[in-house]
Amino acid sequence: MDSALIIRDLEPIFADILDQSDLRLTPESSASNVEGWDSLAHINLIVAIEKRYKIKFALGELQDLKNLGEMVTLIQRKTAP
Amino acid sequence: MPIVSLLFPKSLLARRAGKLNSLIFVVVKKPTQTHRAIYIRSILAKTGMVCGVLMLKVFKAAGVNRAGRVLSEHGWNSVTALEPHETRPDVRYIRQLPAEQLLQKRKRLRRELSEGSLQELRIAVLGGVTTSEVVDLLEILLLASGFKATFFQSEYNRYYEDAVLEPEKIKDFRPDLVYVHTQCTNLRRFPSPGCSETEFHELLSSELARFQSIWNSIHAVAGCQVIQNNFEHPPFQILGNLDAVAYGGRTRFTNELNLEFAKAANRNHRLLLQDLNALSARIGHAQWFDWRRWYSYKILTTPEASLAIAESLAGMIGAMFGRAKKCLILDLDNTLWGGVIGDDGIDKIQIGKETPVAEAYTAFQTYCLSLRERGVLLAVCSKNDPEIARAGFTHPEMVLKLDHFSSFQANWKAKHENIETIARELNLGLESFVFVDDNPAERAIVAAQLPAVTVPDVGSDVSLFPGIVQAGHYFEAVNLSKEDLERAQSYATNAQRAGLEAKFADYGEYLDSLQMSAEIEAFRPIYLERITQLINKTNQFNLTGRRYTYTEVERIASNGNYIALYGKLTDTFGDNGLVSVIIGRIEGSLLHLDLWIMSCRVLKRDMELAMLDALMERAHGAGVERVMGYYGRTAKNAMVADHYRKLGFESCAEDEGSSTWNLATPSYLRKNQHIEVRTRVLHG
Numbered sequence: 001m002d003s004a005l006i007i008r009d010l011e012p013i014f015a016d017i018l019d020q021s022d023l024r025l026t027p028e029s030s031a032s033n034v035e036g037w038d039s040l041a042h043i044n045l046i047v048a049i050e051k052r053y054k055i056k057f058a059l060g061e062l063q064d065l066k067n068l069g070e071m072v073t074l075i076q077r078k079t080a081p
Numbered sequence: 082m083p084i085v086s087l088l089f090p091k092s093l094l095a096r097r098a099g100k101l102n103s104l105i106f107v108v109v110k111k112p113t114q115t116h117r118a119i120y121i122r123s124i125l126a127k128t129g130m131v132c133g134v135l136m137l138k139v140f141k142a143a144g145v146n147r148a149g150r151v152l153s154e155h156g157w158n159s160v161t162a163l164e165p166h167e168t169r170p171d172v173r174y175i176r177q178l179p180a181e182q183l184l185q186k187r188k189r190l191r192r193e194l195s196e197g198s199l200q201e202l203r204i205a206v207l208g209g210v211t212t213s214e215v216v217d218l219l220e221i222l223l224l225a226s227g228f229k230a231t232f233f234q235s236e237y238n239r240y241y242e243d244a245v246l247e248p249e250k251i252k253d254f255r256p257d258l259v260y261v262h263t264q265c266t267n268l269r270r271f272p273s274p275g276c277s278e279t280e281f282h283e284l285l286s287s288e289l290a291r292f293q294s295i296w297n298s299i300h301a302v303a304g305c306q307v308i309q310n311n312f313e314h315p316p317f318q319i320l321g322n323l324d325a326v327a328y329g330g331r332t333r334f335t336n337e338l339n340l341e342f343a344k345a346a347n348r349n350h351r352l353l354l355q356d357l358n359a360l361s362a363r364i365g366h367a368q369w370f371d372w373r374r375w376y377s378y379k380i381l382t383t384p385e386a387s388l389a390i391a392e393s394l395a396g397m398i399g400a401m402f403g404r405a406k407k408c409l410i411l412d413l414d415n416t417l418w419g420g421v422i423g424d425d426g427i428d429k430i431q432i433g434k435e436t437p438v439a440e441a442y443t444a445f446q447t448y449c450l451s452l453r454e455r456g457v458l459l460a461v462c463s464k465n466d467p468e469i470a471r472a473g474f475t476h477p478e479m480v481l482k483l484d485h486f487s488s489f490q491a492n493w494k495a496k497h498e499n500i501e502t503i504a505r506e507l508n509l510g511l512e513s514f515v516f517v518d519d520n521p522a523e524r525a526i527v528a529a530q531l532p533a534v535t536v537p538d539v540g541s542d543v544s545l546f547p548g549i550v551q552a553g554h555y556f557e558a559v560n561l562s563k564e565d566l567e568r569a570q571s572y573a574t575n576a577q578r579a580g581l582e583a584k585f586a587d588y589g590e591y592l593d594s595l596q597m598s599a600e601i602e603a604f605r606p607i608y609l610e611r612i613t614q615l616i617n618k619t620n621q622f623n624l625t626g627r628r629y630t631y632t633e634v635e636r637i638a639s640n641g642n643y644i645a646l647y648g649k650l651t652d653t654f655g656d657n658g659l660v661s662v663i664i665g666r667i668e669g670s671l672l673h674l675d676l677w678i679m680s681c682r683v684l685k686r687d688m689e690l691a692m693l694d695a696l697m698e699r700a701h702g703a704g705v706e707r708v709m710g711y712y713g714r715t716a717k718n719a720m721v722a723d724h725y726r727k728l729g730f731e732s733c734a735e736d737e738g739s740s741t742w743n744l745a746t747p748s749y750l751r752k753n754q755h756i757e758v759r760t761r762v763l764h765g
Contacts, residue, residue: 019188051181
C-alpha cells in the first residue's frame with residue numbers, strides 16, 4: 001500500500017486512541033509533536049496497528065523509529081507479499 | 082430470518098431479495114443508539130446474516146413507511162422493526178468488542194459511559210507488572226456495568242513497598258478495594274532443581290509470608306477487601322513433566338503456593354482470590370504470555386489475556402457489590418432439548434444419551450441444574466403451547482424437572498414481555514437476569530427491548546452453551562454477610578500477628594534486605610548504546626529533559642571536560658541493568674549538570690544518593706568547587722521538581738518551571754548507606 005494511503009488509514013486509529021477526532025497525521029508526526037502520544041497511548045497504538053495490518057513487530061523493531069514515516073515504511077515492509 | 086441493509090443501493094437490495102425472504106431492521110433515531118444497533122447487527126451477522134442499521138434521519142419523517150414500501154416493492158414479506166432504547170453503549174456492546182477495539186475506542190467509550198447514575202468505586206491496584214492495560218479495560222467494563230471507578234496504581238513492581246513499607250498512599254487514597262496483581266515473574270525465588278523437601282517448604286512459607294504481610298498491611302491501613310490473584314504456571318517446564326512432581330520443579334512450587342493462597346482466602350473473608358491460573362489455562366499459554374511486550378513495557382500478557390483478567394475482575398467486583406446475576410432464563414426448543422416439541426412431539430425431541438446431540442442437551446441441562454444447586458434461579462421463557470411445553474418435562478430423560486423452575490412462561494407472547502412477567506413474579510430487577518436462547522432474532526429483540534437483561538451470544542450449538550455462559554462471569558459468588566465479616570476479623574487479627582514477622586522495622590532495614598550493589602562508572606564504550614537509549618526514553622526522573630544522540634554521547638565519553646557517569650544496580654531480585662546517567666560539564670571551578678536521569682523501576686532505592694556520592698567524589702578529584710544542578714519542567718518530570726533540594730543543594734534561582742541549584746564539593750559528606758558500590762579501575 002502507498003505510504004500516503006497508510007497514513008490516511010492510520011488517522012482514525014490514532015484519532016480514536018488519542019481521542020482527537022480532527023487529528024491529522026504526516027510522515028513527520030511523532031510522539032514529540034502529537035499531543036497525547038505518550039508511552040501508554042503508544043502501547044495501544046502498536047496493538048491496533050498490529051491487528052489492523054495483521055502483522056507482529058519483532059522485539060526491537062520499534063525502538064529506533066523516529067517518526068510516523070518510518071513506522072509506515074516498516075508496515076510496508078512487513079505487509080509486502 | 083435474513084437481514085439486509087437499507088443503506089445498500091436498491092439494485093443490491095433487489096439482488097439480495099431474490100435469496101432472502103424476511104428482514105429485521107433497526108430503527109435508529111439518535112446517533113447515541115447506534116451502539117445497540119451495531120450490537121444487534123453483530124450478533125445476527127454471526128449466524129451468517131447481514132443486517133443494516135437504518136438511520137431514520139436518512140428517511141426523514143416518513144422513514145418507516147417509506148422503508149416498508151421500498152422493501153415490499155422488492156418482494157419482502159416480513160419486516161420486523163426494532164427500536165433500540167439505549168442512549169449509552171452498554172455491557173453487551175462492550176462485551177462483544179475484541180480487546181484491541183476496546184483499547185482503541187477506550188477514551189470515547191469512557192466519556193459516553195460516564196453519563197448517568199453510576200456507583201462510585203475507589204480501587205487501588207498494586208502491580209508486579211505494568212497494570213495500565215488491565216486497568217484501562219477494567220474501567221470500561223465497570224462503567225458498562227454501572228460503576229464509576231477511580232484508580233490508584235502503584236509504580237511498576239512496587240506492590241510490596243506500597244502495601245507494606247509505605248502504606249500511607251493507599252491509606253490516603255481510601256480504597257473500597259485493593260487488587261494485588263502479581264504474576265509468575267514476581268515470585269521472588271523458585272526452588273533450585275536439586276531442592277530438598279525442607280528447602281522447598283521453607284521457600285514456600287517465606288513466599289507466602291511475604292504475601293500475607295501485604296494482605297495484612299492493606300487490611301490494617303485500608304480495612305477493605307483485597308483481591309489477590311494466584312499464579313499462572315511458569316512459562317517453561319525446566320524439568321519437563323517432572324517439573325510438576327519434583328521439589329525442584331517450578332510448576333510444583335506454583336501449584337503448592339496457589340493452594341496456600343486458596344487456603345488463605347478460604348480462612349480470610351476479606352481476601353478474595355482471582356484464579357489467574359485457571360484463566361491462563363483457558364486461554365492457553367501461547368495466547369497468554371507476550372514476551373515482546375514484557376521486555377518492552379513490562380506487560381506480561383497479550384491484550385486478549387489482559388481483557389480476560391479484566392473481565393474476570395469485573396465479574397468479581399460486580400458480585401462484591403451485589404450485581405451478580407441471580408436468575409438464568411431459558412428457552413425450551415433447541416435450547417433445553419433438540420427439536421420443536423409442538424411439531425415433533427415429546428417422543429421425537431432430542432434429550433438423553435442415545436445420540437450425540439441428545440447428550441449435548443442433557444449436558445446443558447446438567448450444567449443448569451448445577452447452577453441451581455448453588456443458588457442461581459432458573460426460569461423458562463418459551464414461545465410454545467403452555468400445556469405441551471410443560472408436558473415436555475415428563476420425558477424420562479429430562480435432567481431438569483418442572484419444580485426446578487421458579488417461573489415458567491410458555492405462551493405466544495413476545496419474549497421481552499414474558500421476561501418482564503418473570504421479573505415481577507420473582508420480584509427481581511431486570512438486571513438480575515441472563516437470557517439464553519438459540520434463536521438470534523429472539524436474542525436481538527430481547528436485547529433491544531430490555532437493555533438491562535444480559536443476553537449472551539450463545540450461538541446455536543448447545544455443546545458450547547455452558548462454556549459461553551461460564552465465560553460471562555455472570556454468577557460470581559462472594560459471600561459477604563455481616564457474620565462472615567466478623568468471623569473474618571478474628572482470622573485477620575491472628576494472621577496479622579503472624580504477618581508482622583515478615584515485616585521490616587523501617588524502610589532502611591527493607592533496603593538493606595534487598596542487598597543492593599551498584600556499579601557507578603564513567604561512560605564506557607560497551608554501554609554507550611544503552612546510555613543513549615535510556616536518555617531518550619526517560620521522561621519522569623529526568624531533571625532537564627535534554628536528549629542526546631549516540632554521537633553526542635560518544636563525544637562526551639571521550640571528552641575530558643565532562644564527568645559523565647552511568648549506574649547499574651543489582652539486588653536480591655536480580656540485575657536491574659543500567660538505570661541511571663549523569664552528564665556534568667566542567668567549566669572552570671564549576672560542574673554543570675546538563676543531565677540527570679534514572680529509570681523509574683529503581684525509584685526510592687537510594688540509587689540517586691549513590692550516584693551523587695560518586696559524582697561528588699569525581700568532581701572533587703577534578704578540582705571542581707561547586708556543582709550546579711538544573712531543573713527544567715517538562716510535561717512529565719514533576720516528580721523530580723524537588724530533587725536537588727532533597728539532596729541538600731542550595732537554591733540559586735527558582736522561577737515558574739525551572740530552578741538552579743548548587744552544592745559545594747569540599748564539604749560534601751557521603752549520603753548512601755544501603756547500596757554497596759563496587760569500584761572498577763578508573764579511566765580518563
